[in-house]
Amino acid sequence: MSYRRSPLLAGAVALSTAALGLLLASTSHTAAAAPAPASLTPFAAGAANASGASIPGMTEYEAEGPQAATNGSRIGPDYTQADLATEASGRQAVQLTGQGQYVRFTLTTPANALDLHYAVPQGASGTLSVYVNGSKLSSELQLTSQYSYITTGQVPGAKVHKFYDDARMLLPNTVAAGSTVAFQVDAGDNARPYTIDVADFYQVSAPATQPSGSVSVVSQGADPTGAGDSTNAFRNAINTAANAGVPVWIPQGTYLISSSLQVDKATIVGAGAWYTQIRTNKFIDNGGVVPGPVNLSGFAILGNTVGRHDDSSANAINGSLGTGSTVDGLWIQDTNVGFWLRFGNTNLTVKNSVVLSTDADGLNFNGNGSNSTVTNNFLRNTGDDALALWSYPAADTGITLSNNTIVQPTLANGVAVYGGSNNTVRDNVIADTNALGSGIAISNQAFLQPFTPLSGTVTVSGNTLIRTGAINPNWGHAMGAMRFDAYDSAFQNVTVNVSGNSVNSSPYEAFEIVAGGGQGYTVSGLNFTNNTVNWTGTTVFQAETPGSASVSGLTASNVGVGGAYNYGYPNNQAGTFGFNLGSGNSGWSTTPVLTSFPNPVGLPPTGSGGGPTTPPPTTPPPTTPPAGTNLALHKAVSDTGHTQTYVASNAVDGDANSYWESTDNAFPQSLTVDLGSAQQVGRLVLKLPPATAWGARTQTLSVLGSTDGSSYTTLAGSAGYRFDPASGNAATITLSSHPSVRYLRLTFTGNTGWPAGQLSEFEAYSS
CATH class of the missing domain: 2.60.120.260 (Galactose-binding domain-like)
Incomplete structure (x- = not known):
């Protein structure tokens, strides 16, 4: 089966040509708004707001x-x-x-x-x-x-x-x-x-001791050194314990599991997630509804997935855990998904667990989940939604996602509710979402059928959002810190109560109301009560589809752009979305009515600085990086202008297929890389994408260098450099003087293939 996808290109098709033509500002702009609260780290902000996880x-x-x-x-x-x-x-x-x-x-x-x-x-x-x-x-x-x-x-x-x-x-x-x-x-x-x-x-507690009467996997032949395969020993221990009605014990050690386990009913206990380690990509795989409970506690599942597995072949916990199960104190890392909960999970609790660096979701209720709780978990660096409810092939209902801390989902939302009824997202901390996602998404995006749209009452309360929201490369505009999305169907027979949330340092808008599938479905039943917004790059509200919302007690400060974007498809008319304003609103307005996406005022504040930089007396001085090191890779970069999403960072991301393109028909244009400290540079390698569709071209440019970022000297005078896919589509510039510079600047004045400077990789080497 297929995992949910992030919003697709159809959303961009729905937008007016004029709106799409207005580009968001470069992230190199300086913030004009006042700083947000000093404590902007997820755990500090959570403690201040009594939200998020508290991992012992x-x-x-x-x-x-x-x-x-x-x-x-x-x-x-x-x-x-x-x-x-x-x-x-x-x-x-x-x-x-x-x-x-x-x-x-x-x-x-x-x-x-x-x-x-x-x-x-x-x-x-x-x-x-x-x-x-x-x-x-x-x-x-x-x-x-x-x-x-x-x-x-x-x-x-x-x-x-x-x-x-x-x-x-x-x-x-x-x-x-x-x-x-x-x-x-x-x-x-x-x-x-x-x-x-x-x-x-x-500060980790001592290893737990074996529960009285339990069956140890070692007694059944498991190898705690991790050298031998312990799969059959685990199966034997689970069956023996089930027949006796006692727990399974996994002592301190590392255990190799080569194939997943089918577990109908069990209590499986480890010595603690720092002491009991299971090496596998898929520990439990229940292919249908099981009676349960399947209780799991006190161990780590450490995988080694390479790339995303949309066939569910590498999910740490996959399928049903049955009724009345408790998962407590697991550590899951480097698997495809942490928990992919399918077929039917009722009265399930997942708590006090850590999920890190998955290739897709952290935890997803994939339909048929009910009356369950996910609370006090820490999830970071997930490759898709950190927490998701997806009502396919049947509704998820009565599920509460509370007091979790979510940081850096790299490709989707912090929390996503796709359909279902009477679900709650409460008191979570969500920080630093990336492309194709918001901090919280309440959505009727189906992905597959049969899908159950939103119904009943959805509660979104007490959440703390920090630097959430991103530019959607398919839509060509920003996604809000919170998104309410009638992607495949209207919000009908549903009330969404959004109360007591804190949105901090959103790079774009705080709240987005949209029908991302491009059909202009109505979003109604939204009630915003007593929310706070502190610092937005653009507006408080961005409404892009018909409907209405009631808003009261919404206080905002340091709003980047006054008014609200309110220009909805399919009518392409200003004021398509209705705001029913109650009392207590301040610091923002629904006027002026904006009909083009506003430029952000700059980067949101990120918190306090880095402390002292004096090295300890025993530390040897830094040496020059090895000659083969690309000094410019992933370094800070800026430009004098760029086209659409072809931003400066594409030139230092290590991906030859992504590229920077300057503003069209506006030579000269420059690209500047900050190497972070003064470095001797002897060679530059400039690349364009290797695809033959690019065609050969000559770009005219000069190379400048600086130690302070203000005074530049010419390192290589203006000259034409040939880029030809037949020979790698790259050009090398040798700097025989090996200048010591911190800042490298390329200034483009011509291109025979396009009326702009273009570069997929800007590489710098010491020799």
């Missing part, structure tokens, strides 16, 4: 945050699709390129375990050294790109995404509050550059 013993630190010091280079903030900074928590991260560079965290709480959220270049694997209070640990973190850089050609508008992954380790001893833990590039650490996003530190 966990404290999270941003690499660019106040508890971190670094001599590396900060990247971001950025909001463009397929960019390292865009996919980072807070839209910023720190990059370590040379030996001796580090990020050092000062702990505010004790910890005996850590998880590092990182990225390394595509194809790279290697180690990263760990120091505690200046002393190097004997064990290093093992990092790899094997499970990153996902390509989903079947999803229109998708680019390569999911750049980050996670590596965790138990520390030799508990590290006290006030101590330092540093991640440093030493001589043998060659997976450079390392991009460090966040470090999660944990």
